[in-house]
Amino acid sequence: MGQEPAGAGPDGHAARGVGGKGRVAIGDRVLNAGTPDRFRGLWGREIGVLPQEPWLSLDPLMRAETQIAEAHRLVRGLLPRVARARAASDLSELGLAEAGSRFPHQLSGGMAQRVAIAAARAGGARIVIADEPTKGLDAARRDEVADLLLSEMGQAGGLLIITHDLSLARRIGGRLIVLRAGQVVESGTTRDIFAAPGQAYTRELFAADPESWSPRPSAAHPGPAVVSAEDLALVRGQRTLFQGVSLKIAAGQVFGVTGPSGCGKSSLGDAILGLIPPAHGRIRRQGGAHPFAFQKLYQDPVAAFPRKRRIGEALADVVTMAGCAAREVDVLMESLGLDPKLLERRPGAVSGGELQRLSLLRVLLRKPAFIFADEPTSRLDPITQASVIRLVTGAADTDGIAVMIVSHDQALIRNTADSVLSLSEPGNEETALRHRHRASSLS
Incomplete structure (x- = not known):
């Protein structure tokens, strides 16, 4: 969590054309971050990615339930009938039982975000990377999505959340990394950092939470x-x-x-x-x-x-x-x-x-x-x-x-x-x- 680096893309990552370096180990595989095409075979099956913008991850010509069922069928390998049933169940879990027949443009921002979450986790990936997964959701839905992502992770999985939402970070728990301009400011257990932030930037970040704001003075003489x-x-x-x-x-x-x-x-x-x-x-x-x-x-x-x-x-x-x-x-x-x-x-x-x-x-x-x-x-x-x-x-x-x-x-x-x-x-x-x-x- 923290400020986005200058030059990041719409999902908060580096802009297109900027290369990476270093190595990424996933199980017994070691991949070079400078050759991202080598990761493609892991998408959906080993690594599930939930982009920040649901409008960019959803097919505008497919109904919500069909998009989720397709992931269950093509990635997880379920039979078409079973895939449709699982998709309907996923939507129901997210409070979207009546949204399955709608196209993305017929959904609110928060509803589209939940459909994107269901589609991202449908492939059964053990590792889920979620970029602002609760953007546009009310507090109750935010907590439901956090619990859903944690439960889907299971005992052998991993969950990486990229977020500005302090309440979400608290609920997810685990370990926390605070970033500023692409640099690590502070890292440690989420509980310890929230209890006693060690860096001035982290304290400033926490103090900027709307829960800590002073009420804005009302206009004394509103106009017509x-x-x-x-x-x-x-x-x-x-x-x-x-x-x-x-x-x-x-x-x-x-x-x-x-x-x-x-x-x-x-x-x-x-x-x-x-x-x-x-x-x-x-x-x-x-x-x-x-x-x-x-x-x-x-x-x-x-x-x-x-x-x-x-x-x-x-x-x-x-x-x-x-x-x-x-x-x-x-x-x-x-x-x-x-x-x-x-x-x-x-x-x-x-x-x-x-x-x-x-x-x-x-x-x-x-x-x-x-x-x-x-x-x-x-x-x-x-x-x-x-x-x-x-x-x-x-x-x-x-x-x-x-x-x-x-x-x-x-x-x-x-x-x-x-x-x-x-x-x-x-x-x-x-x-x-x-x-x-x-x-x-x-x-």
Whole structure:
């Protein structure tokens, strides 16, 4: 755990074209890290890999259950009928019993992550490498996935977790390595390091956990409503995600939305932006706003940037469209802690955390009146997460931007938002709106 090295790829590893060195021993095999093609025969059978981005590991043309059954059949060697039964069982264990017939684009980020986990472990590999396996999952699902990975490992297996999630690291236990800029800062048993971190960076990392944040002061005088919704209901397919939701987000206000994976948090933001129609209710947006006034900060920045264009070229297009000064890119790059050299790279040569900050930069260039931030820090280490959240909330405080933050991290929302909406599982009779207003927030 720790900060991602500069130049890492979307999965946090070295960018494409960077060679490795050293040796890797797996059982009685010793492999040269400089010739990664020699590892190919181990994939799925000896080593299972769960990438950070489920959208890059799932086939967009295959239904969820079919993808998992294929791994059971082709890698583990099960008969087709048995493979399908195992796939259905895997989905049920992960709380996705009704998702088997859906395509990846029909799943929420957290649901897609769980499908990717099921597919990665279907081959029966003894060693599992999981890169941010609980990104985008609520606390209950996070713990379920951690327990599932540990149980799948068995007595003779191994589990390597790459994560920024301190709670996940605690639950997994075992040994812990803290990295910074590609260098080992500290290593030892997880219990000992959490009890008494020996290095200043490790202590700074732990202190940046949202559980340790001081609550953000509420806006004393919020401005007029930028968006509002009355008696909103949303349906996806044949499933009602929520109903009876009413809200109002004022200029300068930070509005938080929490709830379990698949409850409709992201869909609520999309409906407010006009990207999907509500099944019932009314949405009002501030009149007279410029064309770029309502912006979305996507949960998966990999899917939001053109893959074949350099980052600088994509941002130059935004500068032209928004009519802002090119120097604003440099100012925001510095405030977000981004190396200017990243502008010369394509998205595939930039880490997930860096790409998420570049996504925020792109949104801020458009001088929005409203930002829907969908899990904006799920790819960031705690220190960078804290700085990005300060920048987002600072935009609300200083520029009067209305901000809606969706997050599974209840501590982050609790210590950041002026008002909070909690959504429940679809079909739950208690899916009614539950607001928490802080002392001086919008009434």
